Amino acid sequence: MSTLDEEDRREYYRIEDMIALEIQPLSGPEAAGQEVLQDASPLFNLLSELHLSEFESQHLLRQITERDRNTAAYLKVLNKRIDLLSQVVAQTVLGKFDEPQRVVLSEGGIEFEHHLPYPAGSYLAIKLLLMPQALGLLLRAKVTHCEPESFGTFAIGTEFQYLTDAQRQLLARYILQRQAQERRLAREHTESGN
Template sequence: MSTLDEANRREYYRIDDVIALEISPLSAPDADSGKVLQDASPLFNLLSELHLSEFESQHLLRQISERDRALSSYLKTLNKRVDLLSQIVAQTVLGKIGELQPVKLSESGIEFHYPNAYPPGSHLSVKLVLMPQALGLLLRARVVECQAQEDRYQFVTEFESLTETQRQLLARYILQKQAQARRLARELDEPTTE
């Protein structure tokens, strides 16, 4: 694949978004560990687990749907209730993480502004709350670039040691955001008929 094709592919899977973001440096053992990171906040860990378990059980819901439509409808209703509860937890977590901020997000990394500098090669813990789905992820990242810009620093980071579930959740979120943007663009382009 040519470099131009790779650049276009990266752009396609990259979105501009507004999310809650918290960054902290990782110690050498935590950076090298293959274990899933855990946050000090039980609420954030709960939010993450809610989405991971929902994602991991989707294939079971599809199988049940093929066999028993009534049970499937009931489980989907329960799932909506759990989603609403996760949004409540996310609102609580958002107050502790900080203000929403603009980022560029892809499956492979995140670009953002932050008040503290970390040199390229540093390892970070990146806590994300993606809205409106209230998806909480705690990921490892390596700093690729850090450039001073007025009173903040612009970072380009690359995710490291993502689990397959984390990668798929990120990919699904990005695809949903892109589909939402395309729908909105189509609605704005369509002439109104009255």
């Protein structure tokens, strides 16, 4: 049974967003396995690796900053250039996705509408392209519920399975950045309305 604190935390780390999403059912060893999924698209895999390697090197950049500010400043400029290149790759990858759709995203899972039903307990490969950071993630998820909606679609809730620490941290960072952006926009709207 979850406590009120766990429920509050879950709500805090949950956002509604528009993202590019691709769903594939998993079966057999892929469904039960704990290994990181790989996509058939080399560009998407490259995009994922760019962000994971950037995340994994952040602690090194902090150490360099403590010792040599000039080198750290130069590395930050290089990192910015790599981010710009990853956005170019993301735009290419985005062309292969369907239109972005409304989802509810958290560190623990994702809820979305889909034209096909997937029974509770089944496993999916969920490919996410989160913009504007150009963050590409391919995650394994277990379907928690699937309910019919209007117009022949289904509301599907999932729980991510076997996330790496880097994947979890990247999701958390994206969610926190989106929440900060929403608060900033709301504050600007309130200030401009006065």
